Amino acid sequence: MDITPLTSKKSLISGAIVLVMLILLAFVPLYAPGYPVVLLSSILMYVILAVSWLVFSGPTGYISLAPAAFFGVGIYASAIIGKALPFPIVVGVGGLASFCLALLVGALTLRLRGIYFAIFTFGLVMLMAHSMLFYELHITGTRGRFVMVMSYNTVYYYMLGIFVLVLLTGYLVKRSRFGLALYGIGQEEDAAAHTGVNVTMVKIITFAISASFMGAAGTVMATKWTYIDPFIAFNPNYSFMPVVMAMFGGMGQLYGPVIGAAILTYLEEFLVTKFAEIYMLIFGAILVVAILYMPNGLVGLIQKLWKQISKRKHAVT
C-alpha cells in the first residue's frame, strides 16, 4: 500500500483530474439522458460499495463480507421512513442506522481474530433477512413494503453526492493519523497496540464509517425497486460484487475499486442481457484469478507494466 505522501504538484494534478471527471459526471443527465443515467447510477452504487469496503478491509486486512447487510439496512430505512421525512434526512438515517449496526458488529467481533469477523459478517446478511422476516410476519403483520419512487436524475445526483463523500472520506482517512493507525494495525496489530493506538476503537470506528456509506447508498437505490422484502433487501450478491470489484481493481489505491467497479458493472450489464447463464461463473472466476495472479489488481498490473516500460526506456538510454 502506497502511503508515501504525494508531492504537492502531483496531488494538484490528481485533484484537477478528479474534478474534471466529476464535472463530466455531473452533467451526464443533460447530454445523455435516459438509460445512461440509469446505468451510471448502478455503477456508482457498486463503486460506493467497493470503495467503502476498501476503506476498512484494505488497510486492516480484516475481510468483511457484510456490505449486503448494511446496504439492506439502508434499503429498509428508505422503505420505513421514506415517505414521512424529506429525503436527505432519510438518507442520513439510512447511513446512521448502518453505522450503528456496524458499531455493534464491530464491538462484538473486532476484538477477536480476523477469521471470526469474516465468519460473522458472512452470516450477517442471512441473519438480517431472517430477523426482518420474523419481525414483519409477527410484529407488523405484513410482508414487504413499498418505497416511494424518485426520478432517475434525482437518484443519480444523490448517488453522485455519496460517491464524492466516500472519496473524500477515504482520502482524508488515508492521509490522517487515523489512516496511519489503520495501516499499522494491518501490518502488525500487536505492535500498533504497543504504540498506544486504541486498536479496537480505531477498527470499530472505521468499520462503522465505511458501513454508513453503504447504508446511504442502499437508501437511495431502494427507490428504484419500489417494492422490497427481507430477501430482496438482504442479498448476498451485494457482498460478493464489491469484494470482486475491489480485488479486481486493486486494493492499494482508492481508485482501484472505482475502476474495478466501473469495468465490472458494465460487464455485468452486458452479461445479464446476453449471457445471463454464466454470469456468476465469470465473476467467480474473475475473483479467483484476481486473488491468484493480480495481488494488486488492475491498478497494480498497470503499475507493473508502466515500470517495465519505463525500465526499458531508461535501459535504451
Next chain:
Amino acid sequence: MFVTILDVVIAGLLLGGIYALIAVGLSLQYGVARVLNISHGEFIMLGAFGTWMLYKMAGINPLITLAMCGPVIFLIGFFLHRTLFRSLLNSSASSDIFEGRSLLASFGLLFIIQNIAILVWGADIKGYSYLSYGVNLAGSLFEANRLVTLLFAVVISAAFYLFLACTRLGKAIRAAAQDPATAGLMGVNINKVLALCFGFGALMASFAGGLLSMCYPITATMGMEYTIIAIIVVVLGGLGSIVGSFIGGFLLGLIGSIVTYIEPGLALVAYYVIFTVLLLAKPKGILGK
C-alpha cells in the same frame, strides 16, 4: 408430554447428525489446511445432485451412490487444494494473509460451482422419494430416511475418527493440524496431507449431501445455508477440534429442534444468537485449543 419431548429430542438428533457431518468436514479443512471453505455448502450440493442424478437416471440405491459420488468429489477437493490453495499458500507472506486470501478464493469458488450446477441441472427444485415411510419410535412417527441418515452420519464420523486415531495417515494428519512445520520436519509430506484433508472435507460434504437428498428436495442454491450452519458448529465446537465439531453438531441440532418446535421462523436467528454469545464469552468454543 413425554412423547413430545422425545419427539423434539429425536428430531434434534436427526438434524444434528447432518450438522455433525458437515461440521467435521469443514473442521478438517480449516483445522488442518487452514482454509475456511465458504464453498463447503456447494460440495454438499454437488453430493446431493450426484445422488439425485444417479438415482433418477440409473435407479441406483442412494446409499450406494454415496460410495460412488464420494470419491469423485474427494478428488475434486484434493485437486482444488493441490492447485488453487497450495498456490495461495506459497505466495502468502503469513498464515493470516493466507487465511484471508483462501477465504476470498473459496468465496469465488462458491459462485463458480453454483453456476456450473445451475448450467448442468437447472435452477429448479429436484427431489425424489426414498424410504419415506414412517417408522414408529417410542410412540412417535419418524420418516425412515431420516433415521438412516442419522445412522450413516454417526457411522461415517466414527469411522473417520478411528481413521485419525489409529492409522499412520491419520496420525500424520493430526500432527499436521497441531504444528505443520514440525510435522514436516518429522517426515510428514505436508503438502500431500493438507490436500488430503481438504479432499476428506469435501468427501464428508458429499456424504452429507447424498443423505440430505434422501430426505428433502434439493436445489442448486441450497449450499449457503449449510455452510453457515457448519461454520457456526465449528466455532461452537472449537476451531480445529474435530471431536468438538461432532459434538457441536448434535448440540446445535438439538437447539434447532427445540426452537423450531416453538417458532420455526427463529431457527437461524437462534443459531446466530448462540454464535454471538459464544464469540462474546468463549470464542474458543467448547473444545477449542
Next chain:
Amino acid sequence: MKNKVLLGLLVLTVAVVFLCGAGITPSLAKDKIVVGMSRPLSGWLAVIGDSAFKPIYETWVPMVNAQGGIYVKEYKKKLPIELIIYDDKSDVGTMTRLTEKLIVEDKVDFLWPACGTSFVFAQAPIANKHGYILVTAEGGATQIKDMLPSLPYVFVSLSFSDWYELPVFAELLGEAGAKTAYIMYIGDLHGIEYSGVAGIEFPKHGIEIAGIKSVPPGTKDLSPIIKKAKASNADVFCAFGYPDMVLPATGTSMALGYNPKAWIGGPGANFGFYHTTFGPATEGVCGFTTFACNQSAAAKELCDKLYKGKPEEIRDFWGHPLYWAALEFWKAAIEKAGTLDQKVIRDIMATEKLNTMLGPTWFENGLMAKEAHTGEIGQWQKGVFEVVGPKKHATAKFVYPKPAWPKPKK
C-alpha cells in the same frame, strides 16, 4: 506520474461506459410489434415461471404470428409479435433494471409481466410511470387491490385468495360439515394473505381455526408442523405456499400418516407435475383452479393447443387459462383500438367487455372480473383436476372426506 495515468484511465473508463450506454437508438420501421419481458429464466422462480406463463407465450405468440400477427388499422396490416426476453435471475433489483432497460433503452412497444407477486408489485409502478400497459401473469395479491386505482395501466389477471378462491372453498367445506382447520403458511406476502383471508372466511361458514403456523421460505423440514396439525385433529389442512412447500408437505403428510378430511395446497397442487410426482395419492387433494379441459368447447380447444403431445408436468389448471385469456383480451383491445398507442388501448381495456376463451371477459378496477372465472377450487379425482367450486362451473362433485393416503411404497 503513474497516478496521472491511472486517473486518466479512470476518466476514460467512465467516458467509454456512458458512451456505450448512450448507444444509438435504432429507428423503428413499423413491421412488427416488439414485446419485452424480464423473466426468471434462472433462480428459484424459474420453476414457477417455466410452468406458468412461459408455456403460454411460447404457444400463443407463434400461433398469432402464424396467422400473420395482430391487425393494426393504423398501419393497415397485420404486425407479427417479436419477443425480447431478459433473464432477471429471480432477483427483483435485476428485474426493475431490465424493465427500465426495455422501456427506456430498447423502447419496446409493449411490456409483458415478470413472474411472482413481489415482482408484480415492483414492476407495476415502473410500467405505470412510463405509461406502459402491464397485464400481469403469475402473482397478484389482495394488497394490490388497494394500489390499483393509482395504477391505471396495470391489469391483474390471476385469481387469488379473496378473488375469489377462499370464499368458495369455505362454503364448500361448511356445507360438507367441516368444523376445524389447521393452517400452515409460508412467511411471505402470499402466505400471509391466504392465511389471513382464510382466517376471515372459514369462521363465516362455521369452521374454527385450530392452529396456524408460519414457515420461513426455504424451510425443508415440515414434519414438526404437520405433527402438530395431526395432533390438533383438525378436519381441514391448508398448505398455503409454493411448490417447494406444497410438495414436501404432501410427502410428509403421507409419511406421517396424517389424514385430515380435506387437504388443500396452494400453487403446486394445480400443476401437472403434482400428479406425476404423487400419482394416485393425489386423490382428493384440493387446490386452486380456473378450468378443466372437459368444461367447455373452448376449454378443450385450449387444452389441445397447450398440452397435446407435451408431458403432463406442464399443465397448469389455475393460471394457464387466465393468462391465455389475458393475452387474447390484450390482442382484442389492440385490434379494437386500431393503434399501438398505449393510452388508447388502456382505455379500452379498462372499460370494455371482450371475448376470450373464458367467455365475455372484462377488468374491474384493474382486476379481471371474478364473474369471468370459470372455476376457483379444484380437486384431484381419478387423475383429473376437476373443478368442484363454484358449483355453477363445477365438473364434478366435491368429495369430502378425502380418501386416506395410500401406503407409500418401501
